[in-house]
Amino acid sequence: MNEYLMIIRGGEDLSEKSPEEMQEHMNHWQQWMGGLAQNGKLIGGQPLQREGKSLTERGTKVTDRPLAEGKEMVGGYIMVRANDLDEATDLAKGCPGFEHDCTIEVREIAPMG
Amino acid sequence: MEKGSSIDHTLNHLFRQESGKMVSVLIKIFGSENIELAEDVVQDALLRALEVWKFRGVPDNPRAWLYRTAKNKAIDIIRRNKHSRTIDFSDPKRQLLTSEYTLTPTMNGYWEEAQIQDDFLGMMYACCHPEISQENQVTFILKSLCGFSTKEIAKSFLTSETTISKRLYRTKEHFRKHKITPQIPSFEHISPRTKTVLSAIYLMFNEGYNSTHSEELIRNDLISQSLHLCKAMLNHEKTKLPEVYALMALMCFHTSRIDSRLTEEGKLIQLAKQDRTLWNKELIDAGTRYLFKAGTGDTFSTYHCEASIAYQHCIAGNYEDTNWQIILYQYDLLLSIEEDPVVALNRCLVISILNGPEKALSELKSLGNSQILENYYLYHSSIAAMHEQLGQKDLAIIHFKKSLKLTQSKQEQVFISERIANLEDD
Numbered sequence: 165m166n167e168y169l170m171i172i173r174g175g176e177d178l179s180e181k182s183p184e185e186m187q188e189h190m191n192h193w194q195q196w197m198g199g200l201a202q203n204g205k206l207i208g209g210q211p212l213q214r215e216g217k218s219l220t221e222r223g224t225k226v227t228d229r230p231l232a233e234g235k236e237m238v239g240g241y242i243m244v245r246a247n248d249l250d251e252a253t254d255l256a257k258g259c260p261g262f263e264h265d266c267t268i269e270v271r272e273i274a275p276m277g
Numbered sequence: 278m279e280k281g282s283s284i285d286h287t288l289n290h291l292f293r294q295e296s297g298k299m300v301s302v303l304i305k306i307f308g309s310e311n312i313e314l315a316e317d318v319v320q321d322a323l324l325r326a327l328e329v330w331k332f333r334g335v336p337d338n339p340r341a342w343l344y345r346t347a348k349n350k351a352i353d354i355i356r357r358n359k360h361s362r363t364i365d366f367s368d369p370k371r372q373l374l375t376s377e378y379t380l381t382p383t384m385n386g387y388w389e390e391a392q393i394q395d396d397f398l399g400m401m402y403a404c405c406h407p408e409i410s411q412e413n414q415v416t417f418i419l420k421s422l423c424g425f426s427t428k429e430i431a432k433s434f435l436t437s438e439t440t441i442s443k444r445l446y447r448t449k450e451h452f453r454k455h456k457i458t459p460q461i462p463s464f465e466h467i468s469p470r471t472k473t474v475l476s477a478i479y480l481m482f483n484e485g486y487n488s489t490h491s492e493e494l495i496r497n498d499l500i501s502q503s504l505h506l507c508k509a510m511l512n513h514e515k516t517k518l519p520e521v522y523a524l525m526a527l528m529c530f531h532t533s534r535i536d537s538r539l540t541e542e543g544k545l546i547q548l549a550k551q552d553r554t555l556w557n558k559e560l561i562d563a564g565t566r567y568l569f570k571a572g573t574g575d576t577f578s579t580y581h582c583e584a585s586i587a588y589q590h591c592i593a594g595n596y597e598d599t600n601w602q603i604i605l606y607q608y609d610l611l612l613s614i615e616e617d618p619v620v621a622l623n624r625c626l627v628i629s630i631l632n633g634p635e636k637a638l639s640e641l642k643s644l645g646n647s648q649i650l651e652n653y654y655l656y657h658s659s660i661a662a663m664h665e666q667l668g669q670k671d672l673a674i675i676h677f678k679k680s681l682k683l684t685q686s687k688q689e690q691v692f693i694s695e696r697i698a699n700l701e702d703d
Contacts, residue, residue, distance in 0.1 A: 194382040201369035
């Protein structure tokens with residue numbers, strides 16, 4: 165088993181959604197992650213706040229926003245266990261983030277040294 | 278002042294009814310290794326209610342308020358402990374509590390009404406695990422499911438708070454070690470496990486019903502909590518079993534007579550001399566309905582017999598009109614299910630009414646090799662009463678004196694002393 169990181173990017177603003185729509189959306193997250201957990205695939209994951217700071221130029225320059233914005237902004241991450249990249253990619257297909265136009269990049273965690 | 282005391286009353290009532298349910302759900306969330314944490318959250322929610330309600334008044338739905346507060350506290354604790362080892366998140370359902378993507382819906386799922394009922398009953402079964410001694414079972418039920426303080430439990434059992442704390446500690450260790458979780462047993466295991474639960478409830482009830490101590494408030498609390506627990510079982514599809522209905526019927530019948538058992542000075546009144554107009558008609562009717570439901574299904578328990586006996590007493594217009602023949606039959610039935618010296622003793626008293634004191638005395642004497650009866654004050658009181666009826670005053674006094682030494686209850690002591698005094702005066 166290897167470990168994989170799903171980087172979730174972009175997505176429309178959910179604050180426009182009605183409480184019911186929001187709740188339904190959250191239930192989808194619960195179903196999807198619940199499935200991963202049941203099958204022993206889930207390691208963890210969190211959504212991220214939209215605010216942030218970016219450090220560039222060897223840390224000397226600090227900008228009051230995330231480095232990438234809009235469709236490129238990282239909105240959250242999920243870590244899973246899978247046999248290979250293809251399986252991890254398949255797992256990512258069920259992510260409810262796609263309901264509001266997210267993109268997902270799946271990367272294997274690299275053992276170093 | 279007025280406002281304050283009504284809040285205290287609402288809270289006290291709510292706490293007795295709901296704290297056990299909240300603790301059960303929280304134990305499911307935090308795991309049985311964190312029982313104290315669950316209890317603390319409920320305690321905190323209660324204190325918070327006391328603070329806020331005094332200021333803003335009791336909310337429209339105080340129960341929902343209390344649950345919401347407990348739930349929010351649980352969320353705080355989960356967030357704070359998500360990377361610590363306090364809570365075991367390896368369980369797939371609990372793992373979802375660690376991600377903000379799923380924390381809220383997962384937490385809400387734990388607090389759905391049906392889930393709450395399941396966990397509460399599941400916790401009752403967990404508390405009554407056959408490997409936990411019965412006194413520890415009841416102690417733990419009172420603490421965790423009925424919201425009793427250690428002090429109140431100590432009073433209930435006429436023992437010290439240290440003893441109660443030790444019992445609680447041991448039971449919690451048992452939970453921790455065996456990772457016992459609140460769960461209603463599966464269909465094939467439910468019958469024997471229910472038996473343990475019912476006998477714990479009945480023990481608790483008797484602790485309140487039999488006047489082993491004089492604190493009326495605690496006694497009534499024990500009785501109403503026993504009824505509450507039994508009722509909860511009857512409200513659930515999986516646990517509304519015939520024997521549960523039978524115990525409920527029995528406790529209703531007993532409770533219906535509670536106001537007629539003591540004089541205003543707290544002295545015991547014998548069944549024959551009780552004012553039957555004081556018996557609570559509603560409870561007798563409720564008991565009768567429960568007894569009727571207990572008759573469906575193929576289970577027949579000792580509670581069925583005991584409830585049938587209590588029913589006969591409740592419907593008799595007076596002591597003389599009681600159908601003693603049916604009662605004797607029920608006692609024989611009871612003894613055929615389970616040999617119980619105390620039941621055998623009570624059977625002898627029915628014999629004395631039907632066949633006279635001489636016959637009863639010889640049957641009583643034949644029970645004398647039971648160690649339990651030898652140390653049971655009522656056994657000696659009964660022998661004494663038979664001698665008294667036969668005009669054997671000296672023998673009666675000897676046995677009453679023996680009986681007097683064996684009871685701790687003040688009411689019983691006064692009652693027996695009076696009978697001795699009467700005999701000596703004659």
